[in-house]
Amino acid sequence: MAQTLYDKLWSGHVVHTEDDGTTLLYIDRHLVHEVTSPQAYEGLRLAGRKPWRTGSIVATADHNVPTDGSDLSVADPTSRAQVETLDDNIRTYGALAYFPYRDKRQGIVHVIGPENGVTLPGMTVVCGDSHTSTHGAFACLAQGIGTSEVEHVLATQCLLQKKSKSMLVRVEGELGRGVSAKDIALYVIGQIGTAGGTGYAIEFGGSAIRALSMEGRMTLCNMAIEAGARAGMVAVDQTTIDYLRGRPFAPRDEQWDRAVEYWRTLKSDDGAQHDRVVDIDARRITPQVTWGTSPEMVTDIRGQVPAPEDFADPVQREGVARALQYMGLTPRTPIDQIRIDKVFIGSCTNSRIEDLRAAAKVVQGRHIADNVKLAMVVPGSGLVRAQAEAEGLDKVFKAAGFEWREPGCSMCLGMNADRLDPGERCASTSNRNFEGRQGAGGRTHLVSPQMAAAAAIAGRFADVRDVV
Amino acid sequence: MNPFTTLDGLVAPLDRANVDTDAIIPKQYLKSIKRSGFGPTLFDEWRYLDVGQPGQDHSKRPLNPDFVLNQPRFQGASILLVRENFGCGSSREHAPWAIEDFGFRAILGTTFADIFFNNCFKNGLLPIRLPQTELEQLFLQCAGTPGYRLRIDLESQTVIRPDGHVIRFDVEAFRKYCLLNGFDDIGLTLRQADKIRDFEARRRIEQPWLFA
Numbered sequence: 001m002a003q004t005l006y007d008k009l010w011s012g013h014v015v016h017t018e019d020d021g022t023t024l025l026y027i028d029r030h031l032v033h034e035v036t037s038p039q040a041y042e043g044l045r046l047a048g049r050k051p052w053r054t055g056s057i058v059a060t061a062d063h064n065v066p067t068d069g070s071d072l073s074v075a076d077p078t079s080r081a082q083v084e085t086l087d088d089n090i091r092t093y094g095a096l097a098y099f100p101y102r103d104k105r106q107g108i109v110h111v112i113g114p115e116n117g118v119t120l121p122g123m124t125v126v127c128g129d130s131h132t133s134t135h136g137a138f139a140c141l142a143q144g145i146g147t148s149e150v151e152h153v154l155a156t157q158c159l160l161q162k163k164s165k166s167m168l169v170r171v172e173g174e175l176g177r178g179v180s181a182k183d184i185a186l187y188v189i190g191q192i193g194t195a196g197g198t199g200y201a202i203e204f205g206g207s208a209i210r211a212l213s214m215e216g217r218m219t220l221c222n223m224a225i226e227a228g229a230r231a232g233m234v235a236v237d238q239t240t241i242d243y244l245r246g247r248p249f250a251p252r253d254e255q256w257d258r259a260v261e262y263w264r265t266l267k268s269d270d271g272a273q274h275d276r277v278v279d280i281d282a283r284r285i286t287p288q289v290t291w292g293t294s295p296e297m298v299t300d301i302r303g304q305v306p307a308p309e310d311f312a313d314p315v316q317r318e319g320v321a322r323a324l325q326y327m328g329l330t331p332r333t334p335i336d337q338i339r340i341d342k343v344f345i346g347s348c349t350n351s352r353i354e355d356l357r358a359a360a361k362v363v364q365g366r367h368i369a370d371n372v373k374l375a376m377v378v379p380g381s382g383l384v385r386a387q388a389e390a391e392g393l394d395k396v397f398k399a400a401g402f403e404w405r406e407p408g409c410s411m412c413l414g415m416n417a418d419r420l421d422p423g424e425r426c427a428s429t430s431n432r433n434f435e436g437r438q439g440a441g442g443r444t445h446l447v448s449p450q451m452a453a454a455a456a457i458a459g460r461f462a463d464v465r466d467v468v
Numbered sequence: 469m470n471p472f473t474t475l476d477g478l479v480a481p482l483d484r485a486n487v488d489t490d491a492i493i494p495k496q497y498l499k500s501i502k503r504s505g506f507g508p509t510l511f512d513e514w515r516y517l518d519v520g521q522p523g524q525d526h527s528k529r530p531l532n533p534d535f536v537l538n539q540p541r542f543q544g545a546s547i548l549l550v551r552e553n554f555g556c557g558s559s560r561e562h563a564p565w566a567i568e569d570f571g572f573r574a575i576l577g578t579t580f581a582d583i584f585f586n587n588c589f590k591n592g593l594l595p596i597r598l599p600q601t602e603l604e605q606l607f608l609q610c611a612g613t614p615g616y617r618l619r620i621d622l623e624s625q626t627v628i629r630p631d632g633h634v635i636r637f638d639v640e641a642f643r644k645y646c647l648l649n650g651f652d653d654i655g656l657t658l659r660q661a662d663k664i665r666d667f668e669a670r671r672r673i674e675q676p677w678l679f680a
Contacts, residue, residue, distance in 0.1 A: 015667045016660050020641035024660055026667050028678050036560065038501035047654070053668070055679060064499065078499035078522055085501050123678065130559040130583060144583055146561035147503075148590035156657040158664060162640065164582075194486060195553040195579055228556065230582045251677035259677050294486050294556075315485050315551055322484070413558075415495045422519075432557060434490040440519040 002269035005235055006166045006201045009141035009266070013124050015158055024158045028123040029140075031109050032059040032095070032150070034086040035415070036128025040151035041089040052157035054094035058118045061086055061101045062108045063415050067378050067405035072101055079416060097249070099382075107381020107407040110134040110348035114218065115383055117247025121236050121263040126153055131348045131431065133224040136233035137217035138240060139266040141201070143230045164230065165275035167200040168268070171208040173282035178465040180358065181216035182350060182429070182448035184208065184280075185223035186288035190298040192278060197229030200276065203268060204234050208282035214243040215354035222349045223431055226295040235267035289335050289461050290433045290446040292323035297433070299335060301451070301463045307331030326435055327443050328423065336461050338445070339371060341424040343456040344438070345449055346378030346405075347412035350429035353387050355449040359429075360393045362453035362467055368401040369459025376403040376418070378410040402456070414439045427455035470592040471650030475573050475620045477546030480537055481610050487550060488557035489584065493566045497522055506562055507569030511537065541614055549606055550577040554595075555584025564591045574620050576627065578603055589643050592650065594622065596637045605629075622648055 003011075016024040037059075044050070051057065064079035066072070072080050083101055090098045097118065099106040105116065110131055113119040125135045125142035128150040135142035145159065153159055169188055189196075202224050209217065217234045224232025234240075241260055244250045251259045268274075287301045297320070299306070308321040308331070324331065329338070345351070345359050356379065368375045377397050379385035385407055388394055394404045411418040412430035420426055420442025429452050430437075433444040447455065454464040497509050499522055508526035513519075515538060517530040531538045537545070548567070554577045555563060564587045567575070574594045588595045598606075609629065610616045619628040622644060627635040639647075646653055657664075672679050 016663050018642050022640060022642035024657060024664070026664070026671070035498050039503045039561075042501070042503075047652075049654070052664075076499070082499055082501060120677070122675070128559060128561075130557065132559075144559040146559055146564075146583060146587035146590060148561060148587065152654050152657065155654045156661075156664060157668070158657060158660075160642075160653055160657065194556055195581075198553070198579060198582055228553070228581060249680070251680065255677045255680075259675070262675065294488075315483075319485050413490075413495050415498065432488070432490070434488045434557060436494055436513050437490050440494070440513060 002272040004166050004268045004272040004274060005139060005203050005233055005266060006141070009122065009124070010163055012122065013141070021162050023161055023163065025124060025161055027126050027153050027157055027159055028056060029058065029118060029125045030056045030153050031113055031125065031127035031132065032057055033063055033109050033127070033129065034061045034082045035063045036147050037089065037150055038082060038085045039147050040154055041093070043151040044154055049155045051093050051154045055096050056157065057095040058097045058113065059086060059090050059095050060099040060106055060109050060112055063409045063413065065101050065408040066416055067408045067410045067418055069406050104382040104386070107384065108348045108351060108409055110222065111352060111380030111384065114138065114214070115247070115381060117244055117250035120244065120250065121240060121266050126159060130225045131222050133230065133232045134218050134222040134348055136221040136224065136231055137214060139233055139236045139263070141231055141233070144225060164201045165199055167197060167202045167229070167276045167278065168274040169202055169204050169278045169280065170206040171204065171280045171282050172206040173208055175208055175282050175285060178287055178450060178468065179285050180448040180450060181212055181219040183285050183288045185220050186290065186295065186298045186446060187285045188280060189223065189227045189295045190288070191280070192227055194226060194294050194296045195228045197224060197227035200229050201231040201233065202227065202229040204232060209234055210237060213354055214239060215352040218352065219349055226431055236263045287448065287451050287464055289451065291327065291329060291335065292320065293326055293433055293435050294323070295433060295446060297323055301335055301461060303335050305329045305331055305333045305335070336463065339425070339460045340427045340455055341371070341373050342420060342426040343372060343375035343452050344411040344426055344428040344430065345376070345452050346380070346410050347430035348380065349431045350449050351378060351380030351384065353384050355429065356384070356388050356393050359449040359453040360396045362450050362464060363400040363402070363457060364396050366400055366457045368456045371459045372456055374403065375401060375456045376405055376411070378405040379407050381407045411438050413437060427452045427461065469590070469650045469652060472573065472592055472594050472622055472647045474622065475546060477573065477617060478542070478544055479547045479549060479610050479616050479618050480542040480545035481549040481607055482536060483551060483607065485551040486553045486556055489555060489560050489563040490557055492555065492563040493560065498560060498562055503565055504569060506566035507571070510566040510570045511535070544571070546571055546573050547618055547620070548572045548575045549603070549610060550575055552577065552579045554580050556581040559583045561587045564588045564593050568593045576603065576606065589647060592647065594620070594647065596627065598635060598637060602635050
């Protein structure tokens with residue numbers, strides 16, 4: 001029978017199935033960071049257990065680390081304790097690779113996995129972080145898990161799970177100028193809603209997806225969770241294979257050839273049935289900007305802030321009213337009239353080299369507006385940072401008035417010192433515009449790197465298609 | 469994990485959709501390396517008028533009198549009524565830890581985010597999906613009845629209203645079994661250790677590059 005990509009990834013990892021369909025799924029790669037792992041290792045220790053296969057573990061410190069180059073000893077003591085606990089746990093139990101704070105390959109866990117070739121097609125990948133869906137760009141079954149599940153995977157190398165339904169999001173046609181993978185992600189979420197993918201694994205397909213780089217596919221799969229889907233994925237093609245060749249942990253020589261032969265089978269068969277199919281015309285997608293406190297509250301740069309009465313459902317209407325109040329926005333305000341205070345280019349969604357190149361192209365030879373108090377670029381990893389510096393992008397950003405930072409999660413969630421003050425408005429390339437996400441009282445608008453760069457220059461949201 | 473069998477509890481309503489895990493427990497509290505003590509900072513930004521910090525005495529902070537869980541009639545509630553897509557966003561298990569530590573044992577809504585839903589079961593917390601019409605009735609009755617209580621029986625998979633109306637709910641058999649008995653699922657999984665080892669050995673031969 002014709003199988004979907006998800007069917008293949010699922011059935012290839014089944015160890016055991018209970019009568020009710022609850023399945024023990026084998027896990028190939030376990031990514032670990034400092035925030036969601038301490039309690040898991042503690043649980044393991046208390047139960048007298050050991051990790052099942054340390055060779056599956058790749059760890060880094062990302063959520064808490066300072067990005068201003070400061071020493072951890074001056075960081076907040078609770079952040080420091082968490083990073084040091086990770087150091088201790090990895091030292092005690094071991095891992096395939098550990099990229100600690102200040103290592104040249106340290107960075108956001110969802111950036112370092114792919115760039116080091118520790119994420120490979122056909123794998124099951126887990127991490128105690130919802131944006132693990134990112135790795136699905138490599139035709140992996142990659143999912144975020146809770147801390148109890150982190151402990152479960154450490155102890156058993158398996159995850160207990162029932163199979164999800166399958167959704168195909170098919171994006172056909174060519175993207176317009178100035179439109180990126182981030183805009184596809186936000187547009188799709190605007191169409192299906194933040195719960196649209198709940199209970200599903202989403203496969204992204206169609207000519208517009210095949211035309212994306214691996215960086216773009218990662219951006220898209222990263223935000224599958226914002227559509228409610230635990231996993232997002234894209235089939236293997238030549239782009240996938242070209243990206244992986246020569247990566248430090250990718251197979252070599254004869255094993256490479258064997259691996260590639262298998263990887264090429266990782267796509268949905270012709271005629272495979274998905275439980276739901278969503279068709280999107282790529283030509284309809286324009287640069288997107290969120291206006292509310294949920295990623296589904298999104299519109300076009302040429303659009304305007306809606307009014308609560310535009311929504312029929314009373315719960316939704318009240319949600320919109322509350323969002324507008326929190327965001328300090330008046331209905332019918334044109335999006336390009338919204339002035340901003342800060343700009344954040346970074347996060348596991350948009351901090352890869354291609355993102356930085358796209359933003360640099362917009363700011364080249366320009367300067368951030370006077371009303372922008374802080375514009376920062378936080379590369380996703382030490383390797384991205386080094387690559388950007390080799391290309392001179394750091395100089396472009398600095399000349400334009402941006403701060404050029406060290407890698408980490410930074411102001412995507414504001415666990416370190418990088419955050420918004422109450423009432424501040426930010427053009428952010430991150431993934432969540434929830435209340436308080438970037439700092440208590442902070443107001444987040446999600447955009448692509450190009451759009452964040454254009455906003456920095458204009459001091460308000462601006463259509464990047466008018467700038468470049 | 470504490471077993472969950474039956475619960476007769478006071479009900480509190482949280483009448484807003486898409487409540488995300490950042491709202492359930494804000495990021496500054498994720499720096500803890502413990503599993504406990506998150507109850508006082510549940511819904512922190514809605515519950516208090518100031519911005520809280522880890523390590524402070526939360527009992528001395530100014531409460532937001534408008535927030536539903538601060539109202540006297542809902543003190544001691546163990547059942548939370550919620551709207552659709554509850555628990556969306558991050559995978560932080562600190563969210564169910566905070567809800568459970570606050571004193572809730574069951575959450576009744578229409579839809580829950582997948583990772584949150586799953587995390588609840590690992591912590592003796594029962595999330596129940598109900599049809600929209602039934603949930604709407606519960607919100608109405610709760611608003612109109614001071615001291616409104618519900619009885620939940622996991623064995624028979626029922627929610628029983630004070631007027632005797634019985635609402636049946638679905639729960640996966642394996643999850644129910646673990647919850648009723650308070651089983652640690654790692655222990656259960658390790659009973660399959662031989663199967664895991666066999667699977668792994670096969671995989672090592674078929675895809676050796678995964679074990680390099």
